[in-house]
Amino acid sequence: MNNSNPLIDDTKYNKLIIALSIVIPVVVAILFGVKIDAKLPVFLPPIYASINAITALVLVLAFIAVRGGKIQLHERLMKTAIILSLLFLVMYVAYHMTSDSTKFGGEGVLKYMYYFILITHILMSIVVIPFVLITYVRGITNNIERHKKIAKITFPLWLYVAITGVLVYIMISPYYA
Template sequence: MSQEHQVLNEKKYNKLIIALSVVIPVVVAVLFGVKIPNVEPLSFLPPIYASTNALTALILVLAFMAIQRKKVKLHRQLMTTAIVLSTLFLVMYVAYHMTSDSTKFGGEGFLKYFYYFILITHIILSIVVIPFVLITFVRGITNNIEKHKKIARITFPLWLYVAITGVVVYIMISPYYV
């Protein structure tokens, strides 16, 4: 595929990437504040979506290993799976918060500061990583491999951090769930 064709393929996705990068965090923020009345809280979801984050982290590492071994098809399948899992996480996370009150962290001292540091960086980077994931994915599917590799070097550690810290946040707050 020519360089010009790759650029045209990418450009057709750019508006969608920009829209999703703005719409997803805004919709999540709005829905986070919406409480569905008279609905049983979905209190079973936090361990499931934390497990989804753990599985995403594992799949990201496996996808990295696959591409290091030049197993492009496996890499592509694993990355698609990671995107699906991250989407499922987001749906479950929003559903839980629409039916349940937020849980307050009860730890004190250093542990409290550590928890909030992890939580805040997790939240900020979960927003930041959205366009990176989408751009990296588009560059992969449009076969713009050099640009894909370049941005993947940023996307991979960001996404892995978000997936792992999602699990850490869950583990740290789980004793305080009602």
């Protein structure tokens, strides 16, 4: 992402990217099975849904910045998006470790829409992990052409995950106890 650096070999990060792409979903799945008898001081779903909305906005702003040649702004916004996504993940796991899952109460077409959005959101949130990591590494190692190539895939996937996270919250929020 910093064009003043010489090209650095980004393949040395491949093992770390593969490990994180496997470990993160596995750890999240394991933690979903862990229940802690604790009451959180705040109700997290609207907070992490808001984080998803802000992430979507930051991603769009980063896209606009890079299109406008504002590379340093793009880099800062992308780091912000990664931090927001990590913050979301921590809150999401904390909520599900301390609270029972909420059942969707809608019926008919709305129910099918909800589950389609939820399932694709979950699947894409797993799929996007290596894409984000590879795209980021290619940026920080100044492998700009390869960065641009994969960013064309990463951006819509990540944006989809962020937006559908908000939609899932909006659709299930009437059913929170």
